[in-house]
Amino acid sequence: MVAIRVHDLNYAYSDGTVALEHVSFEIARGESVALIGPNGAGKSTLLLHLNGILHSKKSRGAVEILGEPIDPRKVHKMPKKIGIVFQDPDDMLFMPLLGDDVAFGPINLGVANDEVKRRVKDSLERVGLAGYEERVSHHLSGGEKKRAAIATVLSMDPEIIAMDEPTANLDPKSRAELIEILKGLKSEGKTLIIITHDVNAIPELADRVIVLHKTIVADGTTREVFADTEMLVAAGLDVPTIMQFFEVLQAFGYPCDVLPLSIEDAVRNLTRTIENGDGHVHLHIHKHTHSGVDSARSKYQHHSG
Amino acid sequence: MISEIDRYAGISSPIHRWDPRFRLISIFALIFSVMLLYNLQLIVIGMIFAIILTSISKIPLSFVLSRMKLVFIFVIPFFIIIPFTVIGNGVEIASFGGITLSYRGTESVEFAAMIVLKALTAVMLIFPMIGTSRMDITIKALEGLHLPNKPVQMFAFTYRYIFVLDDEFTRMDRSLASRGFRKRGNLYTLTTISKAIAMLFVKSYERADRVFYAMRSKGYSGTVATLHEFYARRQDWVNTAVVVGFALLLQVAATSDTFSATRGF
Numbered sequence: 001m002v003a004i005r006v007h008d009l010n011y012a013y014s015d016g017t018v019a020l021e022h023v024s025f026e027i028a029r030g031e032s033v034a035l036i037g038p039n040g041a042g043k044s045t046l047l048l049h050l051n052g053i054l055h056s057k058k059s060r061g062a063v064e065i066l067g068e069p070i071d072p073r074k075v076h077k078m079p080k081k082i083g084i085v086f087q088d089p090d091d092m093l094f095m096p097l098l099g100d101d102v103a104f105g106p107i108n109l110g111v112a113n114d115e116v117k118r119r120v121k122d123s124l125e126r127v128g129l130a131g132y133e134e135r136v137s138h139h140l141s142g143g144e145k146k147r148a149a150i151a152t153v154l155s156m157d158p159e160i161i162a163m164d165e166p167t168a169n170l171d172p173k174s175r176a177e178l179i180e181i182l183k184g185l186k187s188e189g190k191t192l193i194i195i196t197h198d199v200n201a202i203p204e205l206a207d208r209v210i211v212l213h214k215t216i217v218a219d220g221t222t223r224e225v226f227a228d229t230e231m232l233v234a235a236g237l238d239v240p241t242i243m244q245f246f247e248v249l250q251a252f253g254y255p256c257d258v259l260p261l262s263i264e265d266a267v268r269n270l271t272r273t274i275e276n277g278d279g280h281v282h283l284h285i286h287k288h289t290h291s292g293v294d295s296a297r298s299k300y301q302h303h304s305g
Numbered sequence: 306m307i308s309e310i311d312r313y314a315g316i317s318s319p320i321h322r323w324d325p326r327f328r329l330i331s332i333f334a335l336i337f338s339v340m341l342l343y344n345l346q347l348i349v350i351g352m353i354f355a356i357i358l359t360s361i362s363k364i365p366l367s368f369v370l371s372r373m374k375l376v377f378i379f380v381i382p383f384f385i386i387i388p389f390t391v392i393g394n395g396v397e398i399a400s401f402g403g404i405t406l407s408y409r410g411t412e413s414v415e416f417a418a419m420i421v422l423k424a425l426t427a428v429m430l431i432f433p434m435i436g437t438s439r440m441d442i443t444i445k446a447l448e449g450l451h452l453p454n455k456p457v458q459m460f461a462f463t464y465r466y467i468f469v470l471d472d473e474f475t476r477m478d479r480s481l482a483s484r485g486f487r488k489r490g491n492l493y494t495l496t497t498i499s500k501a502i503a504m505l506f507v508k509s510y511e512r513a514d515r516v517f518y519a520m521r522s523k524g525y526s527g528t529v530a531t532l533h534e535f536y537a538r539r540q541d542w543v544n545t546a547v548v549v550g551f552a553l554l555l556q557v558a559a560t561s562d563t564f565s566a567t568r569g570f
Contacts, residue, residue, distance in 0.1 A: 107532070
């Protein structure tokens with residue numbers, strides 16, 4: 001079943017700047033999709049169309065969630081289906097206490113009091129903030145706020161969760177914890193759509209990548225999209241560092257048809273290559289090595305000089 | 306950093322243990338009652354009661370006084386101006402180009418003292434009223450009292466975002482300072498600061514939009530509901546009877562002949 005269907009979505013800001021142009025895609029239930037694109041590409045704007053917060057004459061009927069077109073007058077009924085985690089947690093944590101923030105959504109959805117309490121406890125536990133009900137949000141750290149913002153959406157138990165840069169501005173540990181939370185949601189079968197600039201996290205989180213630059217530039221499996229380096233670099237984007245490194249290794253003679261996307265991939269790849277090579281990897285420098293390394297490296301260079 | 310009025314919400318005192326709904330209503334009634342008084346003796350009695358309440362609440366006097374300092378600076382001009390301007394015909398002291406300065410007798414001094422003391426009493430009572438529980442509890446108490454939802458929401462959001470705004474302003478201030486900006490008493494300082502404040506308004510406006518989006522994304526359709534539980538005990542009623550009773554007593558006393566009213570008009 002289709003979770004999100006966007007068909008020919010167009011949107012322009014009030015000053016006339018075009019934000020989205022002929023955007024069309026479909027996301028199946030249980031799929032986990034990374035939405036990437038340069039700054040100002042319209043990613044956050046697209047996200048706000050998914051529950052009808054942003055809408056215009058041109059967008060009427062363009063977005064369907066779980067088979068139903070969005071009615072902008074019924075935005076308050078959307079969280080049952082789709083929850084959005086905003087980029088800045090300070091926008092999401094507006095109640096006096098964290099527990100109230102997490103309870104806010106389910107109360108609005110008319111969930112019974114006892115069930116609200118259970119969901120608050122459960123959601124905070126799932127993001128590793130068990131017992132934070134009585135905390136005041138302006139005293140939380142950045143990483144805690146990000147996780148708290150996710151808890152406020154989890155408590156509504158939506159089928160689809162859309163997130164705007166969940167791993168941005170986090171320290172490595174908080175980032176790793178957040179990725180674990182997202183992986184957990186993915187394995188629970190939630191439909192995820194994640195805006196991110198964190199290309200190294202994508203292979204772990206998403207099966208599919210959509211590149212947006214006002215319109216859809218590319219849409220395919222993570223591997224397919226990352227294989228199109230030219231398109232990514234033209235859009236001002238990157239591929240995972242480990243991919244770039246293995247491309248350099250290829251110039252040194254490392255036999256590798258499919259570049260690994262993640263460290264796990266790389267470990268598997270190396271193990272296989274070493275086993276096939278009777279316990280060794282052969283790297284060498286020949287007359288084309290340096291030009292090979294240079295060309296591999298220049299592929300990902302964004303500056304023109 | 307904006308200092309929080311609820312800094313001493315964590316300590317324990319009879320006022321802290323008082324059900325916040327009852328406490329808000331009772332002390333509010335007392336503030337109102339003092340405000341309606343036009344007799345210096347009664348106002349002084351009210352002020353003494355306020356001091357007693359504040360000391361029972363165990364909020365440090367230094368904390369209260371430091372906050373009241375600002376109010377004092379604000380009301381003291383009344384004390385200087387009123388005796389020379391209001392009530393009856395006074396003795397002319399001097400005249401500058403049409404403006405006559407005249408002393409208008411002890412009654413006007415008394416009137417000025419009443420205004421200053423009433424203001425100080427009201428501000429002092431704010432501390433036992435809302436300084437004795439965490440702000441979130443106070444907001445819930447307002448909801449518990451079934452006050453109209455919209456003003457309560459406005460109050461709650463103001464409180465929530467004042468800290469975000471303050472942080473934002475601090476960041477802006479630091480970024481100005483780190484680029485060599487020094488506050489001086491000149492036009493450049495004024496224009497720079499006013500531009501920074503204008504920027505803060507624009508940013509707040511945008512944030513307000515985003516917060517509203519976030520609320521709508523979480524099913525908001527006009528009312529904010531929270532889970533709150535307050536249980537009134539006998540002691541809550543007793544406290545309420547004492548404070549509201551005192552507020553009423555002041556009003557009864559005000560109507561008697563013993564305490565004559567002094568009005569400025």
